[in-house]
Amino acid sequence: MAVLDSWRDGPTKTSIVEFVDRAVRDVAPEERIAVFDNDGTLWCEKPAYIQLDFLVRRLAEQAAAEPALADDPPYRAAASGDLSWFGDAVTRHYNGDDSAMKTLAGAVLSAYAGLTVEEHADRVAAFFDDAVHPTLGRPYTSCGYTPMVELLRYLERHEFTNYIASGGGRDFMRPVTTRMYGIPPERVIGSSVGLDFADGHLTTTSTPEFLDDGPVKPVRIWGRVGRRPIMAAGNSNGDIAMLQYATAGRGPSLALLLRHDDGEREFDYLAGAEKSLDAASTLGWLVASMRDDWVTVFGD
Amino acid sequence: MAVLDSWRDGPTKTSIVEFVDRAVRDVAPEERIAVFDNDGTLWCEKPAYIQLDFLVRRLAEQAAAEPALADDPPYRAAASGDLSWFGDAVTRHYNGDDSAMKTLAGAVLSAYAGLTVEEHADRVAAFFDDAVHPTLGRPYTSCGYTPMVELLRYLERHEFTNYIASGGGRDFMRPVTTRMYGIPPERVIGSSVGLDFADGHLTTTSTPEFLDDGPVKPVRIWGRVGRRPIMAAGNSNGDIAMLQYATAGRGPSLALLLRHDDGEREFDYLAGAEKSLDAASTLGWLVASMRDDWVTVFGD
Structure with a gap:
């Protein structure tokens, strides 16, 4: 049976498949945790977040x-x-x-101070109902990367549980992650401001809570999951700690770093990813080229 | 088919069953979130936590x-x-x-400052391997309330997802919640100290992070789950906010408050629960008497 059809045959795809095979053999299903950055890893982050x-x-x-x-x-x-x-x-x-x-x-x-969390979620949902990417001309909800979504499904078929661990706003992502990625709100980890509870309702404040980036990512992953992931995927310097975390345990693990080198179909940029690419080369992380390793970017 | 066998037939059990029936009829499975306090709600909290x-x-x-x-x-x-x-x-x-x-x-x-989260978890597991309740004489791992564990399973059979939301330590509970309650680490919300990330590993610090009690409980529940629960169970003043939260949404909901009135089989105390019992009476929350509503406390 063909797997990961939107990934070109080659060493990158083979490494992913071999990792999943090892995990199935050596890791209990409940420990098969995979974490994914969002901006630039699951959806477009250019020309702006x-x-x-x-x-x-x-x-x-x-x-x-x-x-x-x-x-x-x-x-x-x-x-x-x-x-x-x-x-x-x-x-x-x-x-x-x-x-x-x-x-x-x-x-x-x-x-968003003063909005209830439900009001905030409604605004996010309304935004995604009609906002369109400024240069790609497609709805933001169609700006997810098809090969990454296919990878999420592939992992699930092998009893992985996928989480998002993003510097983006937790409550900004949640209203669309189920339909875009099949990842429900309880598995979305992201940046947040504090909330106030009164009269049965939660209201957004203006107090920062977490900036879920860099070394904060592993801390929040543990806080939310209570397990070390065995796979992490990212695309920038802010993902280095999370990729280190996923690969520092015992047993099979995979750190996957996306390289944005496809100016034709997406965007070609290195800024913000330099250190992570260096780390990948030093530490043997798997680097996926969007240009070379993906049959399609957006599936159309 | 008999249900909730460790609960005596009567208005309390009937209210629970009727709530679950309404939820099954009116609430989508992914929204069937139930949150449980731990100390005094799922396991003993006397003579000391x-x-x-x-x-x-x-x-x-x-x-x-x-x-x-x-x-x-x-x-x-x-x-x-x-x-x-x-x-x-x-x-x-x-x-x-x-x-x-x-x-x-x-x-x-x-x-625990300086211990990795894995070292901390090992210590907790070792503690539960042989620590015994000082007056009941039973292992702490047998100090969970049988009727509550049965309720967890009953809810799961009706496609509820159960979480713990406790003032107790998140990383103190996690190593035993799967075997005691069937609740995995990612669904344990509790108090925490900050963690540091370095060299691929997470280390416990001495900086407080969350004291998961009172109005912090709803904030943390949203932070972790991203949905308003439709059921909450507690036993003390620290659970009032969580019980209010669960019952302030639209649609069916249940706030369940345990009354510790069984000096014979468990402990008989009101201290720390006075305001919650007042709120239950004002707001119509369901109060379960451990003496009158439970066939058994510990199942033996």
Whole structure:
């Protein structure tokens, strides 16, 4: 029987299949835990994080509702559709200038304050009902990578349990992970702000809780799962710790790093992945080339 | 077919069965989430929390290894087996005197610092391999309530998914919840200290993370599950918020509060449950009497 049809035959696919075979032989089903980064691993993260689009719409909405915000840089940028301001803020932060990032962080944290978790989920669902990727022209819900979704199903058929462990917002991903990936809300680990409980309901606050990236990923995986995964898949420096974690146990394990080298069908970029590619080469992680190893990116 | 055999026929059992029937009719299986407190709801919490026994052994071990600790009150009390010191610290805390509690909290938080999560789990497993309840004379692993375990299985047969949401330590419960309750580690929500990630491994720190009690319970349930439960079971004031949460959604729901009124077979106490019993009476929660509603407590 053909397996992983959307993966080209070759060493990458063979390594995955051989790992799964070893796991089936040597690892009890309840220990077959696989964790997947989301942005750039399960769905597109270029030209900007999908969640940034959701956020910018919210900031524009807030600016329209509250004129006092209109001159505040992030709201002004959002209202005018100037997405480059947000990218610049991040770049300046990495270059040691935190002024814009601080303003941005405040806006991000307060964006949903006061909404119940159900109201927030409804907004996310409404966003995904009609938002379209700005350059690919396809609905965001069709921006998941077909070979990765096929891999999720392949793992499940071999009694793996899949989790998402993403720097993206936990409650931003949950409303779509079931239909896009077959991963239910209880298996979505992500960044979060604090919640308040009153009168039977949970309300979003503006207090940061977890930034689920780098070494926080293994900590949150243990907190949520209570087991060390035996497989992890990622695509950037923020996934290094999680990939190390999955491969530092006893028994079979697999660290899979996606390389975004397909400018034709997706995007071709190295920025943010340099250290993870170095680690892959030093530590023998499996690197999958989107250009060479995938028959299709989006399945159409 | 007889159901819930360890529950006496009567209004309590009927209410449970009728709720489950309504849920099966009106609630999609993936939304059939039930959350259970642990101490006093699934297992005994008297004369002291089981986790306190585990902790005191650790403090005694630390005092023996490090003579400088021997005069520090919690270690001295642990070394001499003076469990009443710990109860007094808590009572004094509730009476506005925090001095002993602060010392205790420092000892509690640092008790496992530096151990990997696997080493901690091994210690917990070793503890449960031979520790025995001080007055009931039975292994702690036989201190789970048979009618509650039967209820867990009954819910599962009706496609509920059960979680523990306890003030007890997440990583203290996990090594035994599968065999005692059929609840795997990923469905155990509890208090935790922070973890550090380095060199592929997670190590326990002395930084508090969550005290999973009161209004924190609903926050953590959402964080872990991403759904509002439709059933919650508890036995104390610390469960009020969780019981409110489970019953504030749309559709069928059940809040079940255990009353510890069986001095013969278990323990008879109200302390710490007064507000929850008031809330049950005001809000119409189902109160189960361990004396009147249970055929057996421990199944023997």
